[in-house]
Amino acid sequence: MLRSISRMPVGNIQLQSVRTVMTSQPCRDRARSTAFGAIRSTGGSKDAMDIENLEEFQFDDSATPGYDNLEALREVRKYLRITKYELPKLKAHVKPFQPPSKTQILRFRTSTYIGESNHPAAPKVVLTVDTKSLPLTDVELHKFLLLVGSRYDPVKEQIKMSCEKFQDRSQNFKWLSDTVDKLINEAKKEPEAMSDMPLDLRHAARHMKPKVRFPKEWNRPVKSA
Structure with missing residues (x-):
């Protein structure tokens, strides 16, 4: 034109x-x-x-x-071209899967929003760790659970924490990892002093209710043909 x-x-x-x-x-x-x-x-x-x-x-x-x-169609075709011509090039960088070792107990989850490089929720990092894998004794674990409070899921026996304080995702990774280390170190300091304090599990009360099952003795008898 x-x-x-x-x-x-x-x-x-x-x-x-x-x-x-x-x-x-x-x-x-x-x-x-x-x-x-x-x-x-x-x-x-x-x-x-x-x-x-x-x-x-x-x-x-x-x-x-x-x-x-x-x-909108041009935008879709753009990503279809990337899928067809660019993604196959990643085969040269494929590595065999190696399961995490016993010392790698922290699991991190992030979210990537395609087409939105500056999405406000993109830096957020969520950490989960099984309580059984923590290097703590029973008494120390009890104090650790008291410290984390409502972040403890008694049904899954997991600790779940999240961080979005920083714009850089790697800083949120570091903050969560350092926080877990601080909690473990604090739990090992005189854990017997808090051994008689009960856990507050009101945040998970609705998930801990026992499921009421219909007794088999109440079933109607099946008539034989």
């Missing part, structure tokens, strides 16, 4: 202004492009967005929602 403008007998100043407007705000429908054509042909200084300068839509072109759908 810029190539056709360069052939029009208009002045350099008017040509530069039309190019600037079209670059900063590209037209999406025929009515808006017709207004730009009117400016090019007359060489006037009319407002391109003035409704009085727009011709009547003849239903011979797609409207703005149609061009929005085309833009």
Whole structure:
């Protein structure tokens, strides 16, 4: 479209202004492009967005929602091309799976939002660890559970913590790891002093209710055919 403008007998100043407007705000429908054509042909200084300068839509072109759908299709095809041509290149970097060792007890979970590099929830890191894998005795584990409070899930026997204090995800990883180390060190300091203190499990009371099952003796007898 810029190539056709360069052939029009208009002045350099008017040509530069039309190019600037079209670059900063590209037209999406025929009515808006017709207004730009009117400016090019007359060489006037009319407002391109003035409704009085727009011709009547003849239903011979797609409207703005149609061009929005085309833009969405281009976005989908972009990722389909990446899937077909770029992802197979990752086979050269494949490594065999190695299960975590006994010392690697921390599990981290993050979320990546495709197409949103600055999503507010992207830096968040969630940590889970099994209480049985912690290097603590029964008395020390009891104090550790008292310290973590409602972050303890008695049904799954896991500790769940999250951090989104920092914009960099690696800093949230480090903060969670350091916090677990501090809790373990604190749990090993005079654990007998808190051994008689009961755990507060009210946050998990609804998950700890026993399931009521229908007694088999109450079933109706099956009539033999």
